[in-house]
Amino acid sequence: MEEKPREKLKQLGLQVLKQLEERKNPDLVLPIRTLSNIYFDEKSRLIRLGDKIAHRTYLNVAHTRKFMQTLMVAAECKKIIEQGVTTSIRDLYYALKRTIPGTQENTFEEQNESDPIIEDLEAALNVLRESLHLQADRKGYVAGPLVVKDAGDIIDCSKMGSAGWAIPSNVEPEVIQFIENKAEFVLVIEKDAVWQRLNEDKFWKKHNCIILTGKGQPARGARRLINRLHNELKLPIYVLTDADPWGYYIYSVIKQGSINLSFLSDRLGTPDARFIGLTTQDVEEFGIAKNVTIKLDQGDIKRAQEMLNYVWFKPKEWQEELKHMLKVGYKLELEALSSKGIKFISEKYLPQKIKEQRFLP
Amino acid sequence: MEEKPREKLKQLGLQVLKQLEERKNPDLVLPIRTLSNIYFDEKSRLIRLGDKIAHRTYLNVAHTRKFMQTLMVAAECKKIIEQGVTTSIRDLYYALKRTIPGTQENTFEEQNESDPIIEDLEAALNVLRESLHLQADRKGYVAGPLVVKDAGDIIDCSKMGSAGWAIPSNVEPEVIQFIENKAEFVLVIEKDAVWQRLNEDKFWKKHNCIILTGKGQPARGARRLINRLHNELKLPIYVLTDADPWGYYIYSVIKQGSINLSFLSDRLGTPDARFIGLTTQDVEEFGIAKNVTIKLDQGDIKRAQEMLNYVWFKPKEWQEELKHMLKVGYKLELEALSSKGIKFISEKYLPQKIKEQRFLP
Numbered sequence: 001m002e003e004k005p006r007e008k009l010k011q012l013g014l015q016v017l018k019q020l021e022e023r024k025n026p027d028l029v030l031p032i033r034t035l036s037n038i039y040f041d042e043k044s045r046l047i048r049l050g051d052k053i054a055h056r057t058y059l060n061v062a063h064t065r066k067f068m069q070t071l072m073v074a075a076e077c078k079k080i081i082e083q084g085v086t087t088s089i090r091d092l093y094y095a096l097k098r099t100i101p102g103t104q105e106n107t108f109e110e111q112n113e114s115d116p117i118i119e120d121l122e123a124a125l126n127v128l129r130e131s132l133h134l135q136a137d138r139k140g141y142v143a144g145p146l147v148v149k150d151a152g153d154i155i156d157c158s159k160m161g162s163a164g165w166a167i168p169s170n171v172e173p174e175v176i177q178f179i180e181n182k183a184e185f186v187l188v189i190e191k192d193a194v195w196q197r198l199n200e201d202k203f204w205k206k207h208n209c210i211i212l213t214g215k216g217q218p219a220r221g222a223r224r225l226i227n228r229l230h231n232e233l234k235l236p237i238y239v240l241t242d243a244d245p246w247g248y249y250i251y252s253v254i255k256q257g258s259i260n261l262s263f264l265s266d267r268l269g270t271p272d273a274r275f276i277g278l279t280t281q282d283v284e285e286f287g288i289a290k291n292v293t294i295k296l297d298q299g300d301i302k303r304a305q306e307m308l309n310y311v312w313f314k315p316k317e318w319q320e321e322l323k324h325m326l327k328v329g330y331k332l333e334l335e336a337l338s339s340k341g342i343k344f345i346s347e348k349y350l351p352q353k354i355k356e357q358r359f360l361p
Numbered sequence: 362m363e364e365k366p367r368e369k370l371k372q373l374g375l376q377v378l379k380q381l382e383e384r385k386n387p388d389l390v391l392p393i394r395t396l397s398n399i400y401f402d403e404k405s406r407l408i409r410l411g412d413k414i415a416h417r418t419y420l421n422v423a424h425t426r427k428f429m430q431t432l433m434v435a436a437e438c439k440k441i442i443e444q445g446v447t448t449s450i451r452d453l454y455y456a457l458k459r460t461i462p463g464t465q466e467n468t469f470e471e472q473n474e475s476d477p478i479i480e481d482l483e484a485a486l487n488v489l490r491e492s493l494h495l496q497a498d499r500k501g502y503v504a505g506p507l508v509v510k511d512a513g514d515i516i517d518c519s520k521m522g523s524a525g526w527a528i529p530s531n532v533e534p535e536v537i538q539f540i541e542n543k544a545e546f547v548l549v550i551e552k553d554a555v556w557q558r559l560n561e562d563k564f565w566k567k568h569n570c571i572i573l574t575g576k577g578q579p580a581r582g583a584r585r586l587i588n589r590l591h592n593e594l595k596l597p598i599y600v601l602t603d604a605d606p607w608g609y610y611i612y613s614v615i616k617q618g619s620i621n622l623s624f625l626s627d628r629l630g631t632p633d634a635r636f637i638g639l640t641t642q643d644v645e646e647f648g649i650a651k652n653v654t655i656k657l658d659q660g661d662i663k664r665a666q667e668m669l670n671y672v673w674f675k676p677k678e679w680q681e682e683l684k685h686m687l688k689v690g691y692k693l694e695l696e697a698l699s700s701k702g703i704k705f706i707s708e709k710y711l712p713q714k715i716k717e718q719r720f721l722p
Contacts, residue, residue, distance in 0.1 A: 080703065086561060088554035091699040098700070099652050106652055135557055139500075141527060150522025161511025162536060166502060166527035169557065175523060193449035196496055196530065200447060291460050291467055338452040339459070342441065 005132055008125045009078040016071065026058040028070055031123045031263065038262045040311045045271035047256050049123065049263040066117070072096050072107060073117045077132040086133040086170065089115060123263035130170040130220070140167040140222040141192065143199050144210030145182035150175065157210070164199060167212075171225045181233050183210040187276070187350070188226060190216065190241040190250055194334045194345065201346040207354065210235070217250050220261075223268040226254060230270045237270050238359065240350075243278035244294075244331035245303035248313075248322075251275050256312050274359035277349070278332060280325045286349060292339045293330035300331060315361045366493055369486045370439040377432065387419040389431055392484045392624065399623045401672045406632035408617050410484065410624040427478070433457050433468060434478045438493040447494040447531065450476060484624035491531040491581070501528040501583040502553065504560050505571030506543035511536065518571070525560060528573075532586045542594050544571040548637070548711070549587060551577065551602040551611055555695045555706065562707040568715065571596070578611050581622075584629040587615060591631045598631050599720065601711070604639035605655075605692035606664035609674075609683075612636050617673050635720035637711070639693060641686045647710060653700045654691035661692060676722045 012028075019026045030053065031037070037050040058067045076096055080087055087095070093111040100107060108114050122129050129136060141164035146157045150168060157165045168176065187209055189195045195213035198204070204211045210229065214222040229235050239254055241247030255273045257265030283293060296304070307313045308322050325331065337345045353359070373389075380387045391414065392398070398411040419428045437457055441448055448456070454472040461468060469475050483490050490497060502525035507518045511529060518526045529537065548570055550556045556574035559565070565572045571590065575583040590596050600615055602608030616634045618626030644654060657665070668674045669683050686692065698706045714720070 083703075085703055087558065087699070087703050088696065090554060090694075090696045091558070091703060094653055094694075094696045094699040095703060097653055098650065135554060138524075138553070148522075150524065153520045153522040155520075155522055159514045159516075161509075161514040161516055161529065162531065163499075163511065163527040163529040166524040168522065168524040170523065192499070193451060193496060197448065197452070289459065292455055292458055333451075333455075335449065335451045335455045338448070338455040342444075342446055342448050342452060342456060 005125065005127045006078060006081045008127060009074050009081070009132075012074055012125070013071070013078070025060075026067065028056040028067065029053050029124070030056055030120050033119065033123055033263065035259065038259055040256070042311075044266070045256060045312075046265040046269045047259060047262045048265055069096075069108065069113060069117050070120060073114060074121060077121070077134070080133045086135055088135045089118060089129070092118070092134060119261075119263075126263075128172065128220075128224075128264060128267060130172050130224075131174075135169040136220040138167060138169040138221050139216075139219050140212065140214045141165065141195060142167060142210060142212045142225070143195075144186075144204040145208065146178070146210050147180040149177040149179050154179065158204075162196070162199065164195070167219075167221045167225055169219075169221050171221050171228065173228075176225075176228075178228075178233060181235075182208065183233075183235060184208050185236040185238060186210045186212055186226065186229050188218075188237060188239045188254060188273070189213045189334075190239075190247055191334055194240070197342070198346050198350075201343060203346045203350070207351070214250075214254075218254065220268060223254060223270075226273070227267060227270050230272060237273040238276040238354070239273055240276050240334065241278070242331070242333045243280050243282065243325070244333070245300050245307060247278070248275075248307060249303075252310070252312055274361065276353050276359055278334060278337075279321050279360065280328055280330065280332065281321060282349075283328075283330075283332065286337075286340070288332070288336060289339055290330075292336040293328075293332045296325070296329050296331055301326065317360045321360065366486065366488045367439060367442045369488060370435050370442070370493075373435055373486070374432070374439070386421075387428065389417040389428065390414050390485070391417055391481050394480065394484055394624065396620065399620055401617070403672075405627070406617060406673075407626040407630045408620060408623045409626055430457075430469065430474060430478050431481060434475060435482060438482070438495070441494045447496055449496045450479060450490075453479070453495060480622075480624075487624075489533065489581075489585070489625060489628060491533050491585075492535075496530040497581040499528060499530040499582050500576045500580050501574055502526065502556060502576075503528060503571060503573045503586075504556075505547075505565040506569065507539070507571050508541040510538040510540050515540065519566075523557070523560065525556070528580075528582050528586055530580075530582050532582050532589065534589075537586075537589075539589075539594060542596075543569065544594075544596060545569050546597040546599060547571045547573055547587065547590050549579075549598060549600045549615060549634070550574045550695075551600075551608055552695055555601070558703070559707050559711075562704060564707045564711070568712070575611075575615075579615065581629060584615060584631075587634070588628060588631050591633060598634040599637040599715070600634055601637050601695065602639070603692070603694045604641050604643065604686070605694075606661055606668060608639070609636075609668060610664075613671075613673055635722065637714050637720055639695060639698075640682050640721070641689055641691065641693065642682060643710075644689075644691075644693065647698075647701070649693070649697060650700055651691075653697040654689075654693045657686070657690050657692055662687065678721045682721065 016026045032052040037052040041048045056063050093114040097108045143164040192213050192215045239251045257269035377387045393413040398413040402409045417424050454475040458469045504525040553574050553576045600612045618630035
């Protein structure tokens with residue numbers, strides 16, 4: 001991160017102090033994070049937060065509780081940064097939960113009160129929670145000719161056995177440094193089982209690449225790592241998901257960011273990512289048996305129809321694919337390729353797609 | 362594994378062949394895996410499968426489909442063992458799914474048809490699915506002074522940065538070997554966030570132990586690893602969970618095995634495991650504020666009452682704890698300890714419990 005999160009938190013406190021000294025109503029300025037302030041930025045090709053703001057003021061009874069909570073969370077983050085420790089958002093909630101002396105009132109009742117405050121601070125200060133020393137949930141694994149340094153330890157992702165390198169919660173440059181890379185691209189895989197298949201086949205060795213799985217929708221750490229691998233190491237990103245609306249949504253989040261975390265899209269999104277598969281058009285193309293496809297249900301159909309209207313699915317290749325899916329009325333999973341043999345995905349499907357550079361935008 | 366799974370699969374096939382040659386009705390003998398055949402074995406202190414058996418015969422229309430499926434799964438496992446590859450149970454399903462020529466009938470309609478067949482084979486042949494080259498879902502992390510060898514790679518769990526060593530799907534001795542160990546005990550932690558706290562505090566270094574999280578209910582790989590760490594390296598196992606019925610259930614599965622996988626209890630259960638905390642009695646003992654406890658709901662109360670009657674919760678310490686929980690009417694999470702300071706768990710709570718060896722049986 002370019003900024004100093006501790007300094008930003010300190011400034012926030014000093015500003016409130018100044019307002020108090022000037023006998024003004026203490027006032028925090030926060031970006032509005034609702035849908036009305038979110039847009040798709042054609043230039044950066046990212047889902048972004050607009051510049052509408054809101055005021056959270058102390059002397060407004062509708063704001064007072066949240067005002068207090070915001071300052072409590074900010075103060076705790078400053079404290080843990082200074083102590084050089086990190087904590088989970090659940091621990092943060094418990095660390096701050098108490099009964100206000102002389103009252104029956106608790107500072108926080110549930111974690112769903114403290115979580116949005118963390119997002120407010122991330123958006124207002126333009127810092128990732130990871131830089132506020134808060135751990136996000138983690139999942140996902142990496143293998144390939146990449147060497148990283150993590151908390152002083154050197155980790156060679158080509159020597160991590162069957163398990164791979166586990167993606168940590170926090171992959172910011174102050175924690176994870178790229179020491180050496182020989183890979184030429186990154187293959188991002190929706191499913192861990194497929195990752196394990198490719199790792200066992202040493203796909204990354206044969207194709208000189210990094211294989212990364214987010215185990216479903218990637219957590220923040222995995223998305224940030226993909227972003228850094230692309231931006232810092234200039235690696236092309238190819239995404240491999242099921243041929244279904246959920247798989248295409250996972251791809252779109254990796255690529256454009258998400259509505260929820262729109263204020264972080266430049267750090268979590270990778271607009272240059274490309275989609276390698278699966279598509280429903282692959283069924284004909286690769287001679288996949290119809291009986292391993294799955295009939296679209298009402299939810300799938302509705303979702304695919306909605307996606308046809310999303311700005312980021314407007315390129316003609318995506319329009320074709322979504323219309324094709326609706327026409328044939330089926331979806332399919334990555335594992336369906338196993339009907340052509342267990343190694344079909346690593347020895348045929350992926351090599352052919354990569355060789356012909358046949359990606360969706 | 363002591364047996365040769367390939368040989369066992371081959372014997373299964375030869376036996377059917379012999380029956381056919383003798384013009385007998387082909388017949389597979391399978392252990393019954395329903396509750397009626399499951400018991401708690403006081404001697405081994407494990408949940409075990411009894412010796413009731415069932416016959417699955419080809420010339421019984423109620424069995425024919427399952428008979429075919431059993432042989433198909435067995436044949437596929439033999440094939441992938443011979444090819445030296447592993448696969449997921451979902452891939453296995455897709456690899457075997459096809460329309461039987463000349464009919465409208467599929468070999469398998471859904472994965473819930475192939476999954477129980479795998480368990481039948483595990484129980485009948487007394488082999489883990491991992492040894493049949495089928496990947497189980499994986500999760501969980503390890504850190505500490507332990508060096509393992511995985512698929513030829515040497516992994517030092519004391520040099521794995523902030524993420525730890527990811528527990529692989531298959532931790533059988535043919536894949537994972539223990540090369541060196543300096544730890545004196547294993548701390549098994551329900552929650553990853555707490556594991557991360559302890560890893561950051563280098564708890565494993567200060568207390569010369571291995572810290573392991575299963576991220577909730579541990580997957581098979583994590584349970585098998587705990588079993589091996591105890592049996593092969595003679596390490597005591599201490600389990601740390603939330604003070605709630607779910608946490609106590611997680612402990613009981615680690616210790617006695619589960620009803621579902623009762624046929625594998627000797628490999629997945631660790632009867633010598635002990636419970637380090639949390640307990641609801643800790644609230645008074647460690648002066649934890651009442652407002653970080655959570656009121657028991659109807660489900661919790663019912664569950665705790667049931668647990669009072671389980672054979673494995675009969676020791677008086679557990680009876681006391683469960684009755685105490687019901688009396689005070691609250692539960693609490695590991696993160697609640699953060700209300701006493703973020704490092705309270707690593708610097709006070711755990712060291713005191715370990716020093717005084719204050720465990721529940």
